[in-house]
Amino acid sequence: MLAPCPSRTPDDLKPRWMGHFCGLCLELRDDAGHLARLTTNYDALALSVLVEAQLDASDSRDAGPCALRGMRRQTVATGAGPRLAATASLLLASAKLRDHVEDGDGIASRPGARGLAGMTADRLRAKAVGLGESIGLDVEPLVAAIAGQREAEAACGTGTALTDITAPTEAATAGLFAHAAVVAGRPENAGALRAAGAAFGRLAHLLDAAEDFDEDAAKGAWNPLAATGTGVEGARPLVRGALADLRAALESASLLDRTMTGLLLERYAHHAVSRTFGSTCATYPAAERREYRRYRERRRDRRDYYDHDRYRPEPRNFFAGLCAFTVLCCTCQMCCRERYEGPWSRRPRQGCCRDGCDCCECDCCPCGCD
Template sequence: MFGIIRPCGEHGCPTLREAWRAHLCGLCLTLRDGQGHGARLATNYDTLIVSVLTEAQSTASAPRRTAGPCALRGFRPAGVVDARSRGARLAAAVSLALAAGRLRDQVADGDTAPATRPARQRLAARWEAGGARLGAGVGFDTTVLTGVVERQLDLERGPARGLLDLTAPAEDAVAAAFAHTAVLAGRPGNAAALAEAGRFFGRIAHLVDAVEDLAEDRVRGAYNPLDATGTGLDEARRLCGDAAHGLALAVADLELEERHLVERLLVTEVDRAVRRAFEPHGDDIAASYERPGWIRKSAAGVGTFLTCGVWRPRWSKRRGRDCEDRCYLRDGSCCDCCNCCDCCNGCN
């Protein structure tokens, strides 16, 4: 699993947490049903927003079913969004397309063992084809997503560009996916605001990823858009803040049947993602960054997959931290049900 949206599992409104998990588990199982068990590795915390947006605009809830025990749910069954849901299928198509691009990007950057590159390229091709098939089933052309890596590489290899030029491919891809949820939900009036929200979210995701990878990229001598454009962390944070503000305004313009979960993910959790990314990082972290070999990475990937992300290696940037480090509100206070959401009837 990857993505910048990672709601705190111990706090917050239980109803919203269960709804988020229904979409997350529904995405994972839709990937399994549509592309096989291995495709569950493509589960993306961010693309489940596509499923959430589709349901939030619809007059009827997405179909649900009861899923069997899973490690992520403490080996308990749960109600999840069914693979019949067009939102879940669109989210699965986007996840596969983006994961295929991620694999191709890793090969292009030389971030894999040479012996594994042909297998990664074959897997990327399978996932790309699977994403295109799932996307076609809901009327979405995934080429706007699969072309992101090539566009990104062309920009990086070309003449010097501004930072926002480099974020444009990600912005366009997310804008297209978000806007298509209006088509699925029969809300064409939302398309423009959704495209705007997608552009801002894509920009934030790209910048947050660049900030989180900065220390490792410097140690490896790898390309990072911040260093390549001479952008400091203060400027990067300003751009993220401006984009988060624009995203919140775009979300407010949406005509939704149910907006609690949408606002929680695209406003509150995006704000937290930005805060997490810009926590102080001293030079000693970059100097002592632990970069595991491909064997350890592969073994860790298997362990993470088998536990649905519950276990993560100690070098993982996604590994959980104490509540005060990862769950806080705009005023810096740790959250609980009463001050995290306005849909709860009292504290639990």
């Protein structure tokens, strides 16, 4: 949800965003090993940013050249903020792997990969527990909340409230957000940040469900919007409400610097909602908005092909993709090259440090509003 958006990020904030991103990546490396850097999660940066926003002076250090930054130096965030973000990244990666193992899909569906995926999930969880203890965070309630997601989904049926499905996600993110106040030494903000975390979790869960709705329907996979009979359009009011709740909770918190929180938790989150659900301009007919969104999806799909719609290369298997990923990382192509071939999917991708990005095209709404 909070993926980088260069065209919507002021130039003076790009180094600060990269400082939090690199701080999280290096924290994962130092506490869980190099492979743990693959779990770096954009949404977890919100925790690092929230901790910094409550401090008079944030902790930072100058990091040396890194291949993923094009061998450039960078001032990176350090301290409790990146540690909290790293804990969240490890927990999310562990939960996702565990879901694949239990469902027998994704990476766990490949021969011989299920046992390895289960071992990796357990290791990531153990690292998250140890890292959480270092900042006074009890990870077990968060793990229990995440585990409750499967029970909530099993009890779901037509007519079930979407908030019943998103409740476990809300509880886990609320606990992480509230702890941002604790590690920053501002316990008076815990209530406001807990409410912000619940809204953030609900928003992320519903956006993910809406983005995967058509794909899940094609594969016959479970989707909360389909299982409850709500549909994508029916989820729109709840998503907009979560966005409003997130903004209100942040406004009620005593933050010393709202610059980065405004960028990530308001501008980026608002853009994610507009990108997924389209504009809500009342002067434009809903049917035409839906047709325009389908047109946008067709355009996005066409970018997945190389030169024409008749050719798409076969995806690489896990080990061949891992080799390609290593080469792309070590040669800085994933961050600095304008276009490169995805290591596993082999679809065209663009480097994260490029000058522009496809997610910020100006024609996201035919009536001119975003």
